[in-house]
Amino acid sequence: MPSQSVIPAKQLRSQDTQRKLMAAIHHCLQNKFFEHISIKELCDHAGVSVGTFYRRFKNKEALLPLLYQDFGSELNAWMTQLESIQFTTLTEAVSGVIQQTHYFFAANRSLFRTIHLNSRLHNDIVAGDALIDRRHLYRRISDILLRFKEDIIAKDKTSTANMVVFTMITTLLDKVLYPDITPSIACELDSTAVCDELTKMLMLYLIQAQHE
Secondary structure (H helix, E strand, O other): OOOOOOOOHHHHHHHHHHHHHHHHHHHHOOOOOHHHOOHHHHHHHHOOOHHHHHHHOOOHHHHHHHHHHHHHHHHHHHHHHHHOOOOOOHHHHHHHHHHHHHHHHHHOHHHHHHHHHHHHHOHHHOOOOOOOOHHHHHHHHHHHHHHHHHHOOOOOHHHHHHHHHHHHHHHHHHHHHOOOOOOHHHOOOOHHHHHHHHHHHHHHHHHOOOOO
């Protein structure tokens, strides 16, 4: 009979502690930004002692790589759902992608802000992580628009679709994550109204401008 591998009790406890802490950080991020969450608050929500936390992690920032992995799973699931929507026109696709992206950013604002800021401050948390291939993700969004490539007026339709994705992502990130600081304050519209205007602007770029 083949022997069965048994995970040592200490390792099981460590995994259980990690799961509890990750559940706690997701819970706290619903109402607070990462920088405002204390280790004691995390431990209280997780039901573990501060001493146990420090035996497992050096500091709060040590949770970031795990948070980034969780974020990758959620992002991939959202992207798969977005790809499943059967848009019937280019306008519908542009509007739908913008609206769905806005909703996803807004629903996960604290998490997105944490990832957005800390991936720049601590770029080691994203280095070598195969779970989130940003270039591939953006290509997948572009491919939704390229379903209607016959309606896109440009010699390089792929580059044009990529520019639309870049403009959409950067605009919505700023407006949803940082609405009260520059450059978002240059636009007095709320994020919902921005989605409508962004759709009009990007449609003009896709179907009217001649790109050399």
